[in-house]
Amino acid sequence: MEKPSVALKKITSYRVIYGDTDQMGIVYYANYLRWFEKGRAEFLRQIGLPYSTIEQQGFHFPVVEVSCRYLESARYDDLVQIESEMCECRRASLTFKYAIWRDSDRSTIATGMTKHACTDLTGRILRIPKILLEALEKATV
Amino acid sequence: MEKPSVALKKITSYRVIYGDTDQMGIVYYANYLRWFEKGRAEFLRQIGLPYSTIEQQGFHFPVVEVSCRYLESARYDDLVQIESEMCECRRASLTFKYAIWRDSDRSTIATGMTKHACTDLTGRILRIPKILLEALEKATV
Amino acid sequence: MEKPSVALKKITSYRVIYGDTDQMGIVYYANYLRWFEKGRAEFLRQIGLPYSTIEQQGFHFPVVEVSCRYLESARYDDLVQIESEMCECRRASLTFKYAIWRDSDRSTIATGMTKHACTDLTGRILRIPKILLEALEKATV
Amino acid sequence: MEKPSVALKKITSYRVIYGDTDQMGIVYYANYLRWFEKGRAEFLRQIGLPYSTIEQQGFHFPVVEVSCRYLESARYDDLVQIESEMCECRRASLTFKYAIWRDSDRSTIATGMTKHACTDLTGRILRIPKILLEALEKATV
Numbered sequence: 001m002e003k004p005s006v007a008l009k010k011i012t013s014y015r016v017i018y019g020d021t022d023q024m025g026i027v028y029y030a031n032y033l034r035w036f037e038k039g040r041a042e043f044l045r046q047i048g049l050p051y052s053t054i055e056q057q058g059f060h061f062p063v064v065e066v067s068c069r070y071l072e073s074a075r076y077d078d079l080v081q082i083e084s085e086m087c088e089c090r091r092a093s094l095t096f097k098y099a100i101w102r103d104s105d106r107s108t109i110a111t112g113m114t115k116h117a118c119t120d121l122t123g124r125i126l127r128i129p130k131i132l133l134e135a136l137e138k139a140t141v
Numbered sequence: 142m143e144k145p146s147v148a149l150k151k152i153t154s155y156r157v158i159y160g161d162t163d164q165m166g167i168v169y170y171a172n173y174l175r176w177f178e179k180g181r182a183e184f185l186r187q188i189g190l191p192y193s194t195i196e197q198q199g200f201h202f203p204v205v206e207v208s209c210r211y212l213e214s215a216r217y218d219d220l221v222q223i224e225s226e227m228c229e230c231r232r233a234s235l236t237f238k239y240a241i242w243r244d245s246d247r248s249t250i251a252t253g254m255t256k257h258a259c260t261d262l263t264g265r266i267l268r269i270p271k272i273l274l275e276a277l278e279k280a281t282v
Numbered sequence: 283m284e285k286p287s288v289a290l291k292k293i294t295s296y297r298v299i300y301g302d303t304d305q306m307g308i309v310y311y312a313n314y315l316r317w318f319e320k321g322r323a324e325f326l327r328q329i330g331l332p333y334s335t336i337e338q339q340g341f342h343f344p345v346v347e348v349s350c351r352y353l354e355s356a357r358y359d360d361l362v363q364i365e366s367e368m369c370e371c372r373r374a375s376l377t378f379k380y381a382i383w384r385d386s387d388r389s390t391i392a393t394g395m396t397k398h399a400c401t402d403l404t405g406r407i408l409r410i411p412k413i414l415l416e417a418l419e420k421a422t423v
Numbered sequence: 424m425e426k427p428s429v430a431l432k433k434i435t436s437y438r439v440i441y442g443d444t445d446q447m448g449i450v451y452y453a454n455y456l457r458w459f460e461k462g463r464a465e466f467l468r469q470i471g472l473p474y475s476t477i478e479q480q481g482f483h484f485p486v487v488e489v490s491c492r493y494l495e496s497a498r499y500d501d502l503v504q505i506e507s508e509m510c511e512c513r514r515a516s517l518t519f520k521y522a523i524w525r526d527s528d529r530s531t532i533a534t535g536m537t538k539h540a541c542t543d544l545t546g547r548i549l550r551i552p553k554i555l556l557e558a559l560e561k562a563t564v
Binding site for chain 2: 300301303304305306307308310312357358
């Protein structure tokens with residue numbers, strides 16, 4: 001499977017705390033990567049395969065590349081929605097796309113992507129596990 | 142000035158703490174963006190214009206885009222070197238490039254870039270301040 | 283009011299992400315203070331007075347003291363419950379107590395407290411605002 | 424050894440980045456615990472026994488208790504000094520005390536302590552390792 005034929009998107013939400021902001025009064029740019037992680041974790045949970053299960057099976061998906069565009073600013077106490085989509089799933093890597101919205105006005109705050117390798121617990125490259133392919137297939141039906 | 146004719150690179154170092162790592166035993170991917178920030182802050186300090194001075198003059202350089210490639214893993218207690226280069230300086234934006242090395246074996250751990258807008262303290266787009274252009278010129282001579 | 287006559291406790295929950303853990307495989311100790319913040323923010327929201335409203339009225343509650351006891355470890359993907367109680371409210375300070383439980387087995391992971399000054403936005407000590415006292419009174423009835 | 428007869432204090436420094444601050448314009452309170460960790464790591468390195476070596480020998484010192492008093496605020500770009508002292512070393516636990524100063528005016532910003540258990544890598548309580556006792560003894564001579 002190169003690309004899921006049907007886009008598979010899952011959504012989760014997060015409330016901004018003080019600890020996420022910086023002195024510019026907005027969320028510090030590195031914290032969006034925490035939200036990406038939360039987004040893909042909830043994506044996997046929602047298709048029935050929590051990342052903790054993937055790890056128990058001996059697989060890791062370390063991030064090999066990330067990018068993010070900051071369109072607007074998230075602020076203290078904002079409720080943000082994190083939309084995650086697995087947009088590519090190759091032999092030994094997979095890619096997620098993200099969109100972050102402010103819940104109050106539905107405006108897109110940021111978009112981004114992460115590319116992941118598939119490895120065993122020692123870092124050796126592995127094929128994407130079958131349990132993931134099966135969970136994706138079931139979820140896209 | 143579109144691009145400094147002479148590449149202007151500055152280096153600073155950081156020692157990895159426990160709080161930077163995650164349960165995979167490596168530095169959590171979002172923390173590299175903290176290092177990019179440290180890198181560009183030290184770049185500006187080393188050309189004689191600390192970012193705090195830029196802010197006092199009424200300017201902000203919010204990040205509008207970031208990307209990072211993770212080539213190897215930084216681990217607990219590693220001393221990493223952060224090399225920062227201002228690779229583009231346009232009318233109202235500027236771009237930094239980064240390379241992170243492990244000090245012990247000089248291997249490159251990650252590379253990345255950040256693109257910044259130039260704004261006033263309320264977020265309105267401004268031209269890059271003259272004090273920055275002058276500091277860059279002095280530093281490249 | 284020295285101490286609310288009826289203990290007023292509010293609960294919120296949080297799912298542990300990778301970015302919260304460290305290489306010991308457990309949540310990094312500083313991150314519990316983020317949970318305390320989330321706990322007291324939700325406490326204030328649940329009594330009808332979000333902290334953002336308190337700030338808009340010109341008040342800050344900076345932390346002047348914190349303590350935490352770590353009884354067990356929170357781990358990746360744990361759902362934790364954060365219980366917050368305003369246990370003291372003096373002329374110009376207030377104190378929260380916290381208990382963190384693992385949701386799966388209801389075991390207490392950590393307990394702690396934060397003491398806060400009440401100041402204006404420049405840091406000058408102020409009396410606790412009436413809107414807070416009124417919200418507390420309404421909530422304890 | 425209950426208490427080192429001579430107070431053994433070690434100092435390290437840290438430059439505040441944007442990512443450490445919050446929208447109050449000061450360092451977020453949880454980040455002081457990162458500084459405590461940096462302080463005790465450098466303490467151990469300076470007595471010749473880096474924490475990474477302790478771990479390689481099969482020991483962990485998980486934090487079982489922390490407290491911090493915030494006296495003044497650290498701000499963006501402040502250089503802070505972190506003074507760490509091992510103030511107690513019992514059979515199976517040890518305690519560090521910390522003082523954080525602003526370098527520019529030598530004012531104390533925060534004081535605190537952490538208490539640590541001594542365990543093996545699975546969390547079982549162990550006696551403090553001899554290599555630590557010996558390193559402390561050598562350092563206090």
